[in-house]
Structure formats: structure tokens, C-alpha cells
Amino acid sequence: MAIINQATKELQVKIVYYGPGKGGKTTNLEQVHGNVQNVREKGKLVSLATSSDRTLFFDFLPLEAMAIKGFKTKFQLYTVPGQVIYNTTRQLVLRGVDGLVFVADSQYEKMAENVESFQNLEDNLKTLKLNFAEIPYVLQYNKRDLPNAAPVEYLDYLLNNREVQVPSFPAVASRCEGVFESLNMITRLLLNKFINDGARKAA
């Protein structure tokens, strides 16, 4: 849940990158860390990884954006470990999540893993008593450069088939394509949500 401090004029939001193992979640954060500009403050990218560079607990990147309406806006980007066995860890990282970027692997042979990971996300949110319908998310179809990438329509059919369709982005995270588009869209959805919630409660 976002932290709003009216006294210090500070807003903190948590965005989690979710998806199957080796799908490119960590690469997204590395690319944001390496290429972002025009932020007030960029923290260190912290990776809790195994010796073979697989995410063990999470990656963490704090960013402070330019002030929005006088509010210091701090974004905390996290990844979860994608491997199936680390489910308890994924639940811990999802705690307090405000928005999600689901990073799918576009390769045909990864479709089952994509679907399983998406289902796992829904299950974990339920376990944490979070309502998926209330959490903004975007889909990123990564690895579009690979020859065995499935058509975007097919990925949409498999992953973007809920009642309300969400924005989806083709990406090649290793070349930083689609990375900022996904991040900016989830940011926009989140800020929109705060505004709509605020307006509803003010009414």
C-alpha cells in the first residue's frame, strides 16, 4: 500500500515485476537503473541473487521522481524470483504492492510457464487478501527479437483475457526496448488510481 505523508509531502509507491524465471525481470531493472534520467534521486540497484545470477529473494531499485504537485514521489521497484520453488519469497515481496509489471517470455515454448506464473500471481494476491481487480498492472511481452517469439495476439489471447484488458508492450529488455514504456504506463495507471480514489472519497 502506498505510503502518503501529508506532513512531509511524500508519496511512496511499490511496483513489483512479476513473471516466469529467466523472463527478463532483473534485466528490466538493470536497464532502468542504467538509462534513467531526469530523476531527483536514483538509488543503488540491490540484487539478492545466487552465485549463478538467478534472483534468490528480490532485486530492489529506489527512484525518486520529480515532485508531483509538490509531493516528493518515491518509487520502489522490486522483482520477484521467477523460479517455481521460491513461492514463499514471492509472497513476501508482493506484500504492500501498489502496481505490477508482468514480464512474459514471448518464446512459444515458454507459454505454459507464462500462464502458470500469471495464475500463481493471482493465487498469491488472494493469499495476501489483495484484490487483483484493484491493483493496476501492465503486461510486457519480452524477447520479441527471438526467432521463436509467438505473435503478440497470441500472448494477448493467453494473458490479457480478463474482463478489462490492460496495456501490453512488446519489449526487448536487453536492448532497453519497451522497458520505459512499461514503467511509465504503470506509473500513469497508479497515479490515475490515486486521483480516482481521491475523487471518489472526496465526493
Add this chain to the structure above:
Amino acid sequence: MPGLPPLIEEDVQLLNSVLDELLQKSESAAALVIDKGGPIINQRGAVDQFDTTTIAALAAGSFCATQAIAERLGETSFTSVYQQGERFSLLFSNIDENALLIVIFKAQLSAGAVKYYAAGAVPQIAAQLQRAQQRAPGESLDLVSENVLDVSAIFSKRRQN
């Protein structure tokens, strides 16, 4: 899981005074109240000396992981973790379902004393967070007049050569 309500001046003042008192009595270096999701709610002391944003994210993960292990061992009450260092030690104390107190103190200080004073601070912090929750469960950030279209690209990418 109810989220943290927006904090107002009264909350921040109370948290400041409780943390300042804790720091003074225990002679600790810094004290942070954090959300178990990772972000900092409030912090006092020599916070510029440490990367508190990252410490908070890691501490939240660490505490919740240790708590999950304790649950698997059948522990029903799990309130604190002590990390012993050579320069600085840390104490993590559970505040309530959503919040955690972190105290960073010089390693030569007595952990028992820090724990004692932290135990006194925790209920005061919990009570104030509870008051905030009851005061404004529905209040949200006033960004209504903000034109979100203007922030469509809040993060811009460095041009690549």
C-alpha cells in the same frame, strides 16, 4: 490487509518524539519505522550516515522471512530480530501487522538496553498508527486537480548513441 492511512503533522510529531526519546535513552544511532512492504514511514537520528531506503527494504524482507520460518516451526509469537555486527548492530521489533521498528546502534552498546527501550516505544508507535487509521480510513492523496496526462512519461530514457 488495511493500508497505512495518510499521515498528518500530528502523527509525524508523535513518531518523531517517540523515536527521539528512544535514540536518546538507548544512545542508538538511528531509528526507523517502516512498512513491512519495505518503505520508510518515519526515521530519526543519523539517517544520512546510512542508506536507509535500502536498509528498510532489506530489513522488511529479512524480518518477514524470519517470521515465516518461525511460523513453520510452530512459533505463534515472534516479535524481534537482533543482528549483531562489529561496527553497528540492528534490532528489528514488530509494531503491528503492517509496521516494524528498526534501531541501528553501535555494536559496543548493550543489545539488552536497546531492546528494553524499544519495547517501550513500540506500543506508543502502534497506538499512533491506530489513531491515524481510525481518523482517516478513507482519506487519500489530493492529486485530483493534477493533470495526469502530463506525467505520462515521468521516467525518461537517456538517449543512446
